[in-house]
Amino acid sequence: MTTAIATLRRQVRAYPVFATWLMFLGVMLLVGLVSAAAVLWVGLDVTNLSNRVPWGLWITVDLSAIALGAGAFSLSTIVYIFRVKSFAPIARMAVFVGFVGYTSAMLALVMDIGRPDRFWHPMVYWNVHSVLWEVTMCVIFYSAVLVFELAPAVLESEAVVKRFPRGPQIAHVMHRFTPVVSVVGLGLSLLHQSSLGATYGVLAARPLWFKPTLPVMFIVSAVAAGSTFTLALTVFYENVIGKRQISSKLRGHIAMFAGLMMLAYLYLKLWDFLATFYYSHLPARVEANTLLESTTPYGTTFWWLEIVLGALIPAIILLTPALRRQDLWVLLGGFLAVGGVIANRWNVTLSGLVVPMDWSPGAAQLFSVQPYTPSLAEWGVAIGVLGYALTMFTLGLRFLPLFNHEAHGEH
Amino acid sequence: MAEEKFFTRREFITALTAIGGSAAVAIALSEIEPLAELIQRELALELPEVRREVAHARGKARHHWAMLIDLRKCIGCQYCVYACQAVNNVPDDMRWNVYVPEVTQTGVPFHMTRPCMHCQDAPCTAVCPTRATWVRDDGIVIMDYSLCIGCRYCQVACPYEARTFNWKAREGDSGYQAEWGAAEVEPRPRGVAEKCTFCVHRIDRGLAQGLVPGEDRPATPACVNICPVEARVFGDLNDPNSRISRLIDELPTFRLREDLGTEPNVYYVPPEGMTL
Numbered sequence: 001m002t003t004a005i006a007t008l009r010r011q012v013r014a015y016p017v018f019a020t021w022l023m024f025l026g027v028m029l030l031v032g033l034v035s036a037a038a039v040l041w042v043g044l045d046v047t048n049l050s051n052r053v054p055w056g057l058w059i060t061v062d063l064s065a066i067a068l069g070a071g072a073f074s075l076s077t078i079v080y081i082f083r084v085k086s087f088a089p090i091a092r093m094a095v096f097v098g099f100v101g102y103t104s105a106m107l108a109l110v111m112d113i114g115r116p117d118r119f120w121h122p123m124v125y126w127n128v129h130s131v132l133w134e135v136t137m138c139v140i141f142y143s144a145v146l147v148f149e150l151a152p153a154v155l156e157s158e159a160v161v162k163r164f165p166r167g168p169q170i171a172h173v174m175h176r177f178t179p180v181v182s183v184v185g186l187g188l189s190l191l192h193q194s195s196l197g198a199t200y201g202v203l204a205a206r207p208l209w210f211k212p213t214l215p216v217m218f219i220v221s222a223v224a225a226g227s228t229f230t231l232a233l234t235v236f237y238e239n240v241i242g243k244r245q246i247s248s249k250l251r252g253h254i255a256m257f258a259g260l261m262m263l264a265y266l267y268l269k270l271w272d273f274l275a276t277f278y279y280s281h282l283p284a285r286v287e288a289n290t291l292l293e294s295t296t297p298y299g300t301t302f303w304w305l306e307i308v309l310g311a312l313i314p315a316i317i318l319l320t321p322a323l324r325r326q327d328l329w330v331l332l333g334g335f336l337a338v339g340g341v342i343a344n345r346w347n348v349t350l351s352g353l354v355v356p357m358d359w360s361p362g363a364a365q366l367f368s369v370q371p372y373t374p375s376l377a378e379w380g381v382a383i384g385v386l387g388y389a390l391t392m393f394t395l396g397l398r399f400l401p402l403f404n405h406e407a408h409g410e411h
Numbered sequence: 412m413a414e415e416k417f418f419t420r421r422e423f424i425t426a427l428t429a430i431g432g433s434a435a436v437a438i439a440l441s442e443i444e445p446l447a448e449l450i451q452r453e454l455a456l457e458l459p460e461v462r463r464e465v466a467h468a469r470g471k472a473r474h475h476w477a478m479l480i481d482l483r484k485c486i487g488c489q490y491c492v493y494a495c496q497a498v499n500n501v502p503d504d505m506r507w508n509v510y511v512p513e514v515t516q517t518g519v520p521f522h523m524t525r526p527c528m529h530c531q532d533a534p535c536t537a538v539c540p541t542r543a544t545w546v547r548d549d550g551i552v553i554m555d556y557s558l559c560i561g562c563r564y565c566q567v568a569c570p571y572e573a574r575t576f577n578w579k580a581r582e583g584d585s586g587y588q589a590e591w592g593a594a595e596v597e598p599r600p601r602g603v604a605e606k607c608t609f610c611v612h613r614i615d616r617g618l619a620q621g622l623v624p625g626e627d628r629p630a631t632p633a634c635v636n637i638c639p640v641e642a643r644v645f646g647d648l649n650d651p652n653s654r655i656s657r658l659i660d661e662l663p664t665f666r667l668r669e670d671l672g673t674e675p676n677v678y679y680v681p682p683e684g685m686t687l
Binding site for chain 2 (some may be wrong): 051055083121126130131132133187359362
C-alpha cells in the first residue's frame with residue numbers, strides 16, 4: 001500500500017498536467033455519480049421537467065452524443081464500403097468516437113426514463129409503429145456493431161497482448177468481417193440517425209416539429225458535425241503527444257468531406273426555413289414562432305449558434321485549404337460544429353415543447369410559454385456523462401492503438 | 412489545392428458495387444419468413460379495403476364507449492374534476508380531467524372540461540416504444556403500467572395534454588376521498604405515465620354483473636355520475652338507442668382538434684354563442 005502511494009506520488013510529480021486532468025475528470029465523475037444517485041433515489045422529481053415540458057437537457061445530451069458519434073458510420077462507410085483506402089488511418093478513431101458517443105447517450109437515456117429497471121422492455125414488447133422503438137432497437141444493435149469494430153483495437157493493445165498473446169490473431173480474423181459489419185452499421189445508422197429527427201417530425205399536434213425535413217436534417221447535421229468532431233479530436237490528440245497521426249492529405253480529405261456535408265446541411269436548413277416560414281404561412285406555425293421569438297432567445301440562438309457559428313463558419317474553415325492546414329482553425333471549427341449541433345438539438349426539442357398545445361375550442365389564451373431551465377441535478381448528470389466521455393477518450397487514446405499500428409507503444 | 416482527387420475510377424466502381432450489394436442484401440432480408448410476414452402485414456394495414464374491414468370489425472365489437480359533454484349546460488362547479496381525483500386516486504398536479512374557464516370568439520364566457528379523448532387513432536399509442544398503451548376494441552385507450560418505461564413520448568405526442576407522469580413516489584391517497592368518494596384504483600408507481608381511463612374498472616366490472624354502463628351508476632364513470640346538471644353523458648355508440656347515440660343524432664356536436672385525424676370518442680355540444 002505504501003509503495004503504491006509512493007509510486008502514485010512519483011507519477012504525479014513526473015506528469016503534473018496529466019495528473020491535474022485526471023483530478024478534473026474525477027471531480028466530474030463524482031458530480032455525476034452524486035446527481036445520478038439523487039435521481040435514482042428520489043426520482044425525476046429532482047429535475048425541472050414537467051408534464052408540459054417532459055423532455056429537456058438529458059434528451060439534448062443524448063441526441064448530441066449520438067450525432068457526434070456519427071463520424072463512426074460516415075468514415076467507416078468511406079473506408080470499408082466505398083473502399084477509399086486513403087481514409088483508413090482515421091477509421092479506428094472514428095469508431096472509437098462513435099463508441100464513446102453511443103455509450104454516453106445510453107447513460108443519459110437510462111437516467112432520463114422513469115423506470116431504468118425496465119430499459120429492456122422495447123426489446124421484448126415491440127411496438128413497430130413507434131419511431132422511438134425503432135430508434136431503441138437500432139441504437140442497441142449499432143452499439144454491438146461498434147463493439148465488434150472496436151474489439152480489434154482492444155485485442156491489439158499492449159496491455160491485452162502482454163497477457164493474451166493470441167489477441168492480434170483474433171483481431172486479424174475479426175478485421176476480415178469489418179466490411180460486412182460496416183454495411184450493417186451503415187443501415188442501422190441511416191435508420192436511427194434520421195428517426196431521431198422523425199421522433200419530432202411525425203407529431204402532427206406540434207406545428208413547429210411536424211415536417212418531413214427534420215429526419216433528413218438530423219442525419220446530415222450528424223454526419224457533418226460527427227466527422228468534424230472526429231477530425232478535431234484527432235488534431236487535438238496530435239498536439240497533446242506532439243506527433244502527427246494522419247497525413248496532411250488525409251486531413252484535407254476528411255475536412256473537405258465534413259465541409260461539404262456542412263454545406264448540404266445549410267442548404268437543407270435554408271430550404272426548410274424558406275418553405276416553412278418565408279413562402280408559406282401556416283397559422284399555427286407562425287403563431288408558435290411569434291410566441292417563441294417574443295418570449296425566448298430562440299431566434300437569436302437559431303441564427304447565431306446554429307447557422308452562423310455552428311455551421312457556416314465551420315464549413316468555411318473546413319473548405320479553405322489555408323485554414324484547415326492550421327491546427328488552431330481545425331480545433332475552432334470542431335468546437336463550433338459541436339456547439340452548433342448541441343444548440344440545434346436543444347432548440348428543436350425545446351421549441352416544440354415550450355409552445356403550449358391548443359386543444360380548447362375557446363378563444364382565451366389559456367396557457368403561456370412554459371419556461372424550462374435545467375435543475376442542478378440535471379446539470380450534474382450531464383456533467384457526469386461528459387466526464388465519462390472525456391475519461392473514455394483519455395483512456396482510449398492512451399492505451400488503445402487507434403491510429404496506425406506503428407505508433408502503437410510509443411507514447 | 413495540392414490534394415489529389417477524391418475517388419479513383421476503381422474506387423468509384425467498387426462503391427457502386429457495394430451499394431448494389433447492400434440493396435441485394437436488403438432484398439434478400441425481406442424474403443426471410445417472419446420479416447416478410449411482418450412487412451406484408453404492415454403493408455396490408457395501409458390498403459383501403461383492409462382499413463374498411465378493420466373499421467367494420469371495430470364496429471362489430473359489442474360496445475363502443477363514448478362521452479358527450481354539453482358545454483351549454485356546464486356550470487363550472489368542477490365536481491367532475493374532484494370526483495375523478497377521488498375515485499381514480501389522482502393528486503392535484505396530475506389531474507386526468509381538467510377544468511379551464513374559457514370564452515367564445517364573441518367573448519361569451521363558458522366552462523371547458525377535458526378528460527382523455529380516447530382517440531380511435533391515438534397518437535400516444537402509436538409512439539409508445541413498449542406497447543404499454545393501446546386502443547381497446549370497445550374504444551377505450553388504456554395503459555399497462557407494468558410495461559411503461561417512463562420515456563414520456565406519449566406525453567409529448569398527445570395533442571390534448573391528457574397524459575401526466577409520476578415524477579415522484581406517491582404517499583397515501585389523493586386527499587379527495589372523504590368528500591368525493593372512496594378510491595377504487597391503486598395509486599400508480601413512480602416513473603410511469605398515466606391518464607383518464609373512462610373508469611374502465613367500473614365498465615368491465617359492471618358488464619360482468621349485467622349492468623349497462625351509462626345507465627347504471629356503478630358501471631358509469633365517476634365524472635358523469637357526479638355532474639349536478641347532467642352535462643356529461645356516457646354510453647355505447649354501437650347501441651343506436653343509447654342516450655348518447657340519440658343525443659349525438661339530435662344535437663350539433665364537435666370533437667377537439669378534429670383536423671389532426673385522431674378520431675376522439677369525446678363529443679362536445681358547443682356553448683351558447685359559439686359557431687362551429
